[in-house]
Amino acid sequence: MLLIRCPWCGMDRPEIEFRHAGAAHITRPGPPDRVSDEEWAAFLYLRDNPKGRVAERWRHVHGCGRFFNAVRDTVTDVFVVTYKAGEPRPPETGPGESQPTEARP
Amino acid sequence: MVDGFADTSRFRLVEAPPLARFVLRAPDTALKAAGKAYGLALPEALNHGASHGERGKPGARVALHLGPDEWWLIVPEAEGPDVAAALESALGSHPHSLVNVSHRQVGYVLEGEGAAGLLNAGCPLDLSEAAFPPGMATRSLFHRVGLMIWRMAPGLFRLEIDRSLAPYFVAALAEAAKDHS
Ligand SMILES: [Zn+2]
Numbered sequence: 001m002l003l004i005r006c007p008w009c010g011m012d013r014p015e016i017e018f019r020h021a022g023a024a025h026i027t028r029p030g031p032p033d034r035v036s037d038e039e040w041a042a043f044l045y046l047r048d049n050p051k052g053r054v055a056e057r058w059r060h061v062h063g064c065g066r067f068f069n070a071v072r073d074t075v076t077d078v079f080v081v082t083y084k085a086g087e088p089r090p091p092e093t094g095p096g097e098s099q100p101t102e103a104r105p
Numbered sequence: 106m107v108d109g110f111a112d113t114s115r116f117r118l119v120e121a122p123p124l125a126r127f128v129l130r131a132p133d134t135a136l137k138a139a140g141k142a143y144g145l146a147l148p149e150a151l152n153h154g155a156s157h158g159e160r161g162k163p164g165a166r167v168a169l170h171l172g173p174d175e176w177w178l179i180v181p182e183a184e185g186p187d188v189a190a191a192l193e194s195a196l197g198s199h200p201h202s203l204v205n206v207s208h209r210q211v212g213y214v215l216e217g218e219g220a221a222g223l224l225n226a227g228c229p230l231d232l233s234e235a236a237f238p239p240g241m242a243t244r245s246l247f248h249r250v251g252l253m254i255w256r257m258a259p260g261l262f263r264l265e266i267d268r269s270l271a272p273y274f275v276a277a278l279a280e281a282a283k284d285h286s
Pocket of ligand 1: 006007008009010060063064065066
C-alpha cells in the first residue's frame with residue numbers, strides 16, 4: 001500500500017486514510033463584484049493537467065482530519081513532498097517534467 | 106463479551122458502559138485552563154491519549170488528542186453535565202467549541218495477546234509496538250468503517266466506532282477472528 005506522509009501527524013500513513021481534494025494554490029479572485037465571468041470560470045473550472053509534478057490538496061480524513069498540500073508526480077505516483085496548508089510550494093519541487101525519484105526508505 | 110463475537114484465549118471484545126463523550130476544539134493557548142477544569146492535563150502531542158481512573162467508574166477521565174486542535178474527552182455518563190459546565194466556564198475567554206457526542210459512538214475494549222493481529226485484519230496501520238506504542242491514539246479505518254484506536258498497553262486497545270457502523274465492525278471482526286484464533 002502507498003504510504004503518504006501527513007505533515008500534521010508527522011507520520012507515514014496508509015493511502016486509504018486520505019482523500020484527494022483537487023489542485024493546490026488556486027487563489028480565489030475577488031472582490032466578487034469586480035470579477036469577470038471569464039475570471040470566475042477559470043477559477044472554477046480551468047486546471048492544468050501536466051505530465052509530471054503537480055501540487056495538490058489532500059485531506060487526512062481518516063486520521064487527524066486536516067487538509068495539507070502535496071507535490072505528486074503523475075507519472076510515477078511518487079509523493080515528492082507534503083507540507084501544511086498555507087505554506088508555499090517548496091521551490092525545488094518544480095513545476096517540471098517527471099523525474100525519477102528515489103523511494104523513501 | 107459482545108453479541109456475535111466469540112472470545113478466545115488470544116483476544117476478547119468488551120463493550121464499554123454508557124459514557125459521556127465530548128469533542129473539544131480549541132487552540133493550544135486554552136489547554137492549561139481546559140486541563141485544570143477537566144482534572145486531567147490534555148495531551149499536547151498529537152495522536153496521544155491520557156487517562157486516569159477506571160473506565161466508567163466515578164472520576165475516570167480520558168483525553169485523546171486526535172487532530173491539531175481536537176481533543177476527545179470521555180467520562181462516566183453521570184459526570185457529563187458537570188464536566189461540560191466546568192469546561193465551559195473555564196474556557197469562556199478562549200475561542201472554542203465543546204460538543205456533546207455521547208450517543209454518536211460505541212466504545213469497545215479489544216484485549217489479549219492476539220488483539221493487534223486481529224485489528225490488523227482490517228486496519229492498515231502498522232500496529233507493531235515500535236510504530237504504535239502504548240499511549241498512541243488515532244483515527245483510522247477497519248475495512249470500510251472509520252474508528253478510533255487507542256493503545257493503552259501492548260495487548261489492550263480501546264476503540265470508538267460510530268454507533269450505526271458498530272454492527273458492521275463487530276461482524277467483520279468476528280469473521281476475521283475465525284482466522285486468528
Ligand atoms: Zn494527519
